[in-house]
Amino acid sequence: MTAEDDFDEFVRARWTATARLAYALTLDHQKAEDLAQDAFTKLWFHWHKVRDGNPEAYLRKIIASHFLSARRRRWRGERPTETPPETVADPATVQVDERLAMHQAMARLSPRQRAAVYLRYAEDLSERTVADLLGCSVGAVKQHTRRGLEALRTDITFATPDELADLTERGI
Amino acid sequence: MTDDLGAKLALLTDDRPEPADPAAPIRLRIKSRQLRRRTAAAVCAAVAAIAVVVAGTVIGSIKSAEPGVATPSPSPSQRTQNLDFRYTPLPQPWSDEPAFTTQPDALKYAPAFYVTDGSIPNEHWAVASYYSDGCLVITDEGPAKSFGGAKGCFYENWQPDQRSQYKTVPAVIPNAGSPMHLTMVMGAVSAEARKVRVTAGGKTYDTDAIGTPNSSRFRFFAVVVSAAESQVTAVTPLDAAGKIAPSPS
Numbered sequence: 001m002t003a004e005d006d007f008d009e010f011v012r013a014r015w016t017a018t019a020r021l022a023y024a025l026t027l028d029h030q031k032a033e034d035l036a037q038d039a040f041t042k043l044w045f046h047w048h049k050v051r052d053g054n055p056e057a058y059l060r061k062i063i064a065s066h067f068l069s070a071r072r073r074r075w076r077g078e079r080p081t082e083t084p085p086e087t088v089a090d091p092a093t094v095q096v097d098e099r100l101a102m103h104q105a106m107a108r109l110s111p112r113q114r115a116a117v118y119l120r121y122a123e124d125l126s127e128r129t130v131a132d133l134l135g136c137s138v139g140a141v142k143q144h145t146r147r148g149l150e151a152l153r154t155d156i157t158f159a160t161p162d163e164l165a166d167l168t169e170r171g172i
Numbered sequence: 173m174t175d176d177l178g179a180k181l182a183l184l185t186d187d188r189p190e191p192a193d194p195a196a197p198i199r200l201r202i203k204s205r206q207l208r209r210r211t212a213a214a215v216c217a218a219v220a221a222i223a224v225v226v227a228g229t230v231i232g233s234i235k236s237a238e239p240g241v242a243t244p245s246p247s248p249s250q251r252t253q254n255l256d257f258r259y260t261p262l263p264q265p266w267s268d269e270p271a272f273t274t275q276p277d278a279l280k281y282a283p284a285f286y287v288t289d290g291s292i293p294n295e296h297w298a299v300a301s302y303y304s305d306g307c308l309v310i311t312d313e314g315p316a317k318s319f320g321g322a323k324g325c326f327y328e329n330w331q332p333d334q335r336s337q338y339k340t341v342p343a344v345i346p347n348a349g350s351p352m353h354l355t356m357v358m359g360a361v362s363a364e365a366r367k368v369r370v371t372a373g374g375k376t377y378d379t380d381a382i383g384t385p386n387s388s389r390f391r392f393f394a395v396v397v398s399a400a401e402s403q404v405t406a407v408t409p410l411d412a413a414g415k416i417a418p419s420p421s
Contacts, residue, residue: 008195015194020185033191040194041201102184122181152177 007047010055011040018059024118025067027107035070039063060123064115064133105152113148116141262363262383262391263412271300281309285384287392292318292354293345299358299394301384303327308358308392310341318343319356326360326390335409335419336361336368338393342401355401358394365391365409365417373399381409381417389420 001009018039023032039062043055050058106114112134119130120141131141191197261268271284281302289298295318299310309323324339338359345352357370357377365381375398381391397404409417 004199008199011195011198012193016190019190019194023185024181037194037198037201040198041205044198044202045205098180099183102180106184117177118181121177122185124178149177 003047003051006051007044010051014056014059015040018063021060021063021118021123022067024106024122025063025111025115027103035063035067039066042066057129060119061133064119065135067115068111068134109148109151110144112136113144113151116144117148117152120145259385260388261385262388264383265366265380265391266383268385271298271302283385284309285386287358287382287384288379288394290394290396292343292396293352297356297396299356299392301382301386301392303386305387306360306390306392307386308339308360308394310356310358310394318345318354322356324358326392327387330420333419335417336407338407340401340404343396353398353400354396355399355404356394356396357404357407358392359407360387360390360392360420361409362417362420363387363389363391364411366412367410368393368395369406369408369410370395370397370404371406371408372397373403375399 015036019032019036022035022039023029026032026035039059042062043050043059046058047055106117109117115134116130119125119133120127125133127138127141127145130145131138134141134144136144259268267286267288269286270282271286272281281300284300284302287299287301287308289296291297297310297319299308301308303325306327307323307325310319310321319341322339322341326337326339330337336359338357341356341358343354343356345354355372357372359368361368361381363383368379368381370377370379377395377397379393379395381393383391411417
């Protein structure tokens, strides 16, 4: 198997998880796809070094650093809107409500808070690993995570089912 | 809440469109990036090569312009040979001594050959021919700053029966009583000429018409007259017999 074939297999195997991570960070399908493709492209140029090691970790590192540096370059602040950008296929379902509410709640977090929360609780990574990925200290990760969770806790995402129903009625 | 958070985050990200083959667009990006890298590398290599050449030229010029550095001077014949410049010498007066051997802009004028030199109060001046078929420049060796390193070219715009083409360069020398007006008269005459007679301020000045390797059609001359620029009234080339030399052929 050539290096290219090997890499293509890795892309196919890791695409879904990588695209999920990218979407959790960017909260935008197009940006997420772009970020994921860009990360895999960058990974290819280091493939001969990392293929026998831990390419997943390297890929996560590329995603995190690329996302955070892009946010620094083009930071315009988060502006939650009344209407989410995604088209709601079936607004009556609770699952969609929860997804939309979660989307809005995550959008209110800072990029670092969002990354820390997702990597810790969705990818189940240790604080040390998250600190390495975000290029900060473990203490900073703890702080980002704590503040992120506090923001999420006060957010409507974690409100009662009645309040979620109200959210649906308001078209959110 | 954190127990529930993982599930909610998974819910957040599970509604995404999946491409048929995610490796295909990535392969395209890789090829595009490789192309950009190769192009950038080629551009960088070209820029680096140009920078090395320019830096070498500049450093060489600076070194040659360093004052007070005594370097062995090769003989005129050796220097001329090194220029790799083919020419057929004209009869005397003739100069094939390369000029600008100590000038920062030597390469700009090369190959250049001394025509003549002279002195004005507190300064030494020299004039050199350069460029194929006829330009002159006043060098600032000496330094002859009063003439400001002026230059002129004489290889075109000759009228029928025009026997000389020249340029005047004024210089005003501060003097205790009244400023001294001097004018450099430099130009070209035909290859048949041997001398040039300049009339200025009621006086006549004779100077040699010098042949150089830069031209087989022209000879060059330069003289400083004690007169204002407007007082230069005639520039007449004379042949070997002392008669008025013909126009350049």
